[in-house]
Amino acid sequence: MRNKKSFMLLFALVLVLATVLGACGSSSNGGNTEASDSPSNGAAETPADGGNAGTAEELVIKMLLVGGKPIDYDAVFAELNKTLKEKVNATVEAEFLDWADWTQKYPLKFAAGEDFDIAYTANWAFYNDQALKGGFLELTDDMLSEYMPLTWKAMPKVAWEQSKVNGKQYMVPNNNPEVTDKAVLIRDDLRKKYNLDPVISPETFANYAKTVAANEKGINAYNAKAADGWKWHELDQILLEQQNEWNLVDYSMPLAYKLDDAAGKVFNVYDTPEFKQLLAYYKDLADNNAWSKNVVSNKNDVWQDMKAGKTASYAHNLGTLAMNLAELRREQPEVELAIADLTPDKKKIAAISTQNGFAIHAPSKKAERSLMVIDLLQNDKEIHDLFMYGVAGTHYEPVGDDKFNATAGTPNYTGFSNWGANSPLNRKDASYPAEADAIAAAWEEKVYHFDLETFVFNDANVKNEVANVGNVMLRYAIPLEYGLIPDIEKGHADLIKQLQAAGIDKLQQELQKQIDEFLGGK
């Protein structure tokens, strides 16, 4: 009898819970449809309707940022909001999409029509995709000059041009030229231990990796986080793109053109002799255990593995590697790292301004004030410092007007995409490694400008092919590159065959057509 009673009680509880959940579900459902049914149509909502153009009403601006939420978010944003409220009567509230799964969550935020005003975006973070799908508000010159006077003055015209999609502006790009080439971080102490030549080329790198793999037990000579589904990884970028002076149009399809080819002729990178040579190079490294046999299942943070002494090299962009280097010098001065540039003599591609930036969410009702906020984040010294570096004295020690020293609090306010506010006001880490500066300076001299720099591919007509080709890259190219397929010849033939079945030819024709039109219009 008692059993029956308690069972009924449990049952009742479940029912109540189900009702509550059901109610929650239905109400949030309603909110969603409402939001996604009524997005403004880009340019239609110009400041003409001027409803909230003034700053009389206090507004909360919601930001969507990529990266982990910094530990001291509350403290820093409280300070930031105090200043913002004084200047434009607005406060900001940020939502963070963790690095682990931002690629999945970011598009969903737009698809679900969630309520936010400013979104971080970049050419590597769905900028073209969302702009073409109508996720961002179109920004007219009038809006920009009226609500972003500082930025309008500071930003070079070419930066605006580079960030247009189909001739329309959807982004406030960052204002900080850099080179996007990748370099490799190596353990210089290990290199010296085995009397190896400095690592300056693919051959010297292979030599380093193989020596470390052969002699150091329990260390992966090279490591990558392949499990997160990147189809075109850093070593490909260095050894195929940079080495041969090619440019991949989009990292989710293997189509490239030569940098100095004025006609912009597109070819399949997997179908080149260069790629076959690279496969042999990779296979040699894999057979010598330069990386783990399970590299494609690796879920660890590679930099953390390197700090723990379990990995002896990894590839990334120069800025990140320099920060890693500075970090380790602070924390483990006994370990000696070096940044190795494997393609020092090749042409470099300048980051176009869309490398980082902020955009306005299309349905936002607070576009004007959001632009004012972005204006200050990028170009107001006080607010810029707060947003980029945190609270002076706690998270950084200002050195003059353009440098800073890291403090014990630095790690508590870092690691997310505040880079959209990069500008000439940026401070440099006073301990920024001199060698990284030297490499950067050398790269700047070799920057190569070409017509297709600002070309953007519109995949609307070939989305089936893009999805299928991406799948083939992941399934056939990645294991082949990491030397996991014993017979390279056969693996390569399979890859080409599968790409053809997936429709690479149609993709190539469409891309070539768009490139020809783009170049014809120049």
Next chain:
Amino acid sequence: MNRRGFWGDVRKYRTLLLMLAPAVLFFLVFAYVPMAGIVLAFKQYNYGGGIFGSPWNGLDNFRFFFESGNAWMVTRNTALYNIAFIIVNNVLQIAAAILLFEAVGKWFRKISQTFMFLPYFISWVVVGAIAYNLFNYDVGTLNVMLTAIGLEPVDIYNTPSYWPFILVLVSAWKTLGYGSVMYLAAITGIDTEMYEAAEIDGANVFQRIFRITIPNLYPTLIILALLAIGNIFRGDFGMFYNMVGNNGLLFSATDVIDTFVFRSLTTSNEIGLSAAAGFYQSVLGFATILLANYAVRKYDKDHALF
């Protein structure tokens, strides 16, 4: 016929109807209302138009799935894995339930039941990490043990043929406790007089199990199996994605419709294509359950779902 009429019936059964209401509400909100979203499978979605305003594009969204050449492979994988899961899991769950029922000692029973139940609460993300630490080539527990006793290490993450066994095993491990509770409940409901009579007639333990317990479990088994068959074309995404991830070498043996669609479409963010794949799964699942139910009806009318 009915003197009280509709509202009279409602009044008479109000308690029962009230108890039914949450479930009806749940399915209304989460299953029937969103069903309108099926139109997305036939549309070129854009934010401006939203779900209903976007332009139609016929069967274009289905091209991706069928032209990829993978449709057959992933559909087959999904169905075969689910059939294996249904058979293996149910057999093990029934066995566990019978063992628990026959076990003497309240403490032993409670403790073993708790231990069997535990894996059910572990998230697939964690299970994936545990599996990686067990199976990886360089420092995995399994290979460290194998090399310690002088055997060759096995390269599990690069060998597709191991995976059907691993996945079936992991699924059985994870669902054993949860499933056996349902069968245990059914066993507890069997009339004890039958057992007493059997004992008097001199039936031994095995005869009791095979002649009384198992035949009495058929209705439960059939209902659970029918419910599972309706989902036979839906891969357990959490399981497959966290166990296998983006390891291309294993896809031939482990790719199910859900992971295939997820991988192809999250980064390209084409809602129409995903909706088309979901629609395909639903149609297949609907057809299968109608067939299965029809087969059960032919065999025994009382056991069919509808």
